[in-house]
Amino acid sequence: MTSSENRPHRSKARTTLTMLTSIFILSVGCDESLEALEQENNEELSVVSTLEAQESELRRRRDRRAPPRQPVVEDPIVEDPVVEDPVVEDPVVEDPVVEDPVVEDPVVEDPVVEDPVVEDPVVEDPVSYSDPRIQEVLDLPSSPHQYSIQGASDHFLNEAAIVDNTPIDNLDDDHRATLGRVLFYDPALSQNQTVSCSSCHQQERGFSDPQRLSEGFAEELTGRHSMSLINVRYYPSGAMFWDERALTLEHQVLGPIQDSVEMGLTLDELVAELQENDYYQPLFTLAFGDPQISSERVSLALSNFVRSIVSHDSPYDAGLSSNGGNPARPFTNFTPEENRGKQLFFAPVQNGGAGCAGCHLAPPRVGPGAPRPTSIFFVNGAANIGLTDGRGDTEDLGVGAVTGRPQDNGKFKAPSLRQVGLTAPYMHDGSLTTLRDVINHYSDGVQAHPNLDPRLRQGRGGAPQRLNLSEADKRALEAFLHTLTDESVSDDLRFSNPFRE
Ligand code: HEC
Numbered sequence: 063m064t065s066s067e068n069r070p071h072r073s074k075a076r077t078t079l080t081m082l083t084s085i086f087i088l089s090v091g092c093d094e095s096l097e098a099l100e101q102e103n104n105e106e107l108s109v110v111s112t113l114e115a116q117e118s119e120l121r122r123r124r125d126r127r128a129p130p131r132q133p134v135v136e137d138p139i140v141e142d143p144v145v146e147d148p149v150v151e152d153p154v155v156e157d158p159v160v161e162d163p164v165v166e167d168p169v170v171e172d173p174v175v176e177d178p179v180v181e182d183p184v185v186e187d188p189v190s191y192s193d194p195r196i197q198e199v200l201d202l203p204s205s206p207h208q209y210s211i212q213g214a215s216d217h218f219l220n221e222a223a224i225v226d227n228t229p230i231d232n233l234d235d236d237h238r239a240t241l242g243r244v245l246f247y248d249p250a251l252s253q254n255q256t257v258s259c260s261s262c263h264q265q266e267r268g269f270s271d272p273q274r275l276s277e278g279f280a281e282e283l284t285g286r287h288s289m290s291l292i293n294v295r296y297y298p299s300g301a302m303f304w305d306e307r308a309l310t311l312e313h314q315v316l317g318p319i320q321d322s323v324e325m326g327l328t329l330d331e332l333v334a335e336l337q338e339n340d341y342y343q344p345l346f347t348l349a350f351g352d353p354q355i356s357s358e359r360v361s362l363a364l365s366n367f368v369r370s371i372v373s374h375d376s377p378y379d380a381g382l383s384s385n386g387g388n389p390a391r392p393f394t395n396f397t398p399e400e401n402r403g404k405q406l407f408f409a410p411v412q413n414g415g416a417g418c419a420g421c422h423l424a425p426p427r428v429g430p431g432a433p434r435p436t437s438i439f440f441v442n443g444a445a446n447i448g449l450t451d452g453r454g455d456t457e458d459l460g461v462g463a464v465t466g467r468p469q470d471n472g473k474f475k476a477p478s479l480r481q482v483g484l485t486a487p488y489m490h491d492g493s494l495t496t497l498r499d500v501i502n503h504y505s506d507g508v509q510a511h512p513n514l515d516p517r518l519r520q521g522r523g524g525a526p527q528r529l530n531l532s533e534a535d536k537r538a539l540e541a542f543l544h545t546l547t548d549e550s551v552s553d554d555l556r557f558s559n560p561f562r563e
């Protein structure tokens with residue numbers, strides 16, 4: 063419910079009643095992450111102490127009523143920690159809830175409490191990760207890794223929840239993500255068993271490819287540079303690819319498998335291919351309750367895994383947390399150069415800054431009470447940044463080729479700037495080799511494309527901006543961009559190749 067409900071057009075229609083209903087549903091479902099939060103941060107939660115009492119009551123009952131633990135049966139709402147925060151913590155929503163007696167109804171209503179059967183731990187799933195069919199080939203732990211976000215700061219979680227594109231039918235699930243991880247690293251997904259998703263999306267490279275264009279299964283090159291998969295879930299429209307041609311991640315992940323350059327399989331061939339590998343029967347059972355292999359399930363599992371790849375623990379986050387979430391003040395963990403770079407990144411051009419935040423930290427929602435965006439670093443919608451003047455014969459039209467509208471020509475989606483220090487080369491065509499090249503582009507290389515974004519022009523409809531940054535300022539911006547790298551993502555076991563050799 064998160065992503066769709068939080069999209070602006072729907073949220074407008076939300077009534078107080080539906081909000082309260084949501085809160086009730088969330089209260090029932092949010093126990094696991096709440097517990098984690100409680101341990102970490104008692105003070106935060108004391109604000110909602112009334113709610114909390116109700117929640118814990120609901121939680122106790124839900125636990126008693128819960129069916130025997132079987133991975134697939136699990137209430138999916140439980141798994142999504144992102145959902146819960148904004149609703150509980152959003153000041154706008156929180157107040158009426160505490161005062162409103164309606165919320166208490168469900169608590170009072172249910173007098174049936176005792177059900178000891180559920181506590182019975184004897185119920186055992188016949189399929190497990192210890193299955194020799196799995197263990198022979200894959201190095202997977204006996205209980206799955208936890209793929210939901212661990213230990214992110216409040217400033218991150220609050221913003222993340224607003225822009226999360228996770229659909230209701232594919233909420234975070236450790237078993238699905240585990241299956242997705244195996245699929246991601248499996249060359250069985252390509253026609254001649256040579257290429258996996260990880261060939262072009264490499265963990266230590268922010269899940270991008272150091273090559274300007276990537277080689278597919280038949281050694282042909284892709285038409286564009288591989289995209290970083292970092293924080294793909296934090297893009298509210300959910301549209302994927304540089305030209306946004308895939309409506310959702312669930313649609314997107316089947317694209318490369320069928321692409322004639324990338325992996326070259328039909329979906330029927332894909333299913334047949336996977337059926338030949340013994341380890342998929344137990345893995346599909348663990349993820350979906352039965353061993354049936356289908357392309358829909360491959361799509362769900364792959365996207366579940368890709369969405370779990372989240373970067374939230376960078377030096378930038380440490381700095382933001384240490385000064386109360388205010389990016390405008392210097393961070394104590396930053397060098398003076400990094401602080402200068404931060405200032406340039408945030409300040410608009412007319413105030414002597416470089417204006418980067420105007421796009422890369424665009425407000426996830428507008429309107430009174432909207433939090434100042436500080437941490438997600440995505441561009442909200444495709445934009446034209448004047449990499450070309452639009453007059454070439456072989457121009458990549460980007461979004462324009464998809465929509466057929468001339469005013470979309472040369473517009474592209476931007477990957478998250480998180481881990482950007484690892485994802486060179488840059489841009490849809492991989493044409494900028496280093497971060498310095500990127501900064502030089504924005505400083506004085508922006509070209510006068512007819513669709514050039516107004517934020518990169520001198521005045522409305524004006525000529526391309528010329529920042530003429532000094533050498534020191536360029537170094538500072540570069541240093542700041544490097545503070546957005548969460549080192550832990552590059553060697554996080556959960557995202558690594560699970561195959562034994
Ligand atoms: C041969 C290299 C190659 C392989 C293999 C490959 N990709 Fe990609 N991936 C790319 C390129 C290139 C793009 C950008 C293509 C475009 O925009 O036209 C891309 C884009 C994406 C995106 C879009 C990200 C965004 O922010 O919009 C996702 C997600 C993705 N790939 C996931 C996968 C998955 C999952 C697999 C395996 C099933 C996979 N890729 C296999 C090269 C590859």
Ligand code: HEC
Pocket residue numbers: 290407416417418419420421422441444445446447449473474475476477478479482485487488489490491497500501504505515517518539
């Ligand atoms: C008008 C909005 C806008 C502004 C302002 C802007 N950017 Fe971008 N940025 C984008 C878009 C859109 C892309 C992707 C463009 C493409 O590939 O064609 C991008 C790409 C990038 C990339 C490459 C990302 C990747 O993975 O390839 C970096 C790095 C970057 N911008 C940094 C900056 C910095 C630093 C500034 C300030 C000096 C800045 N941007 C200002 C919209 C903007």
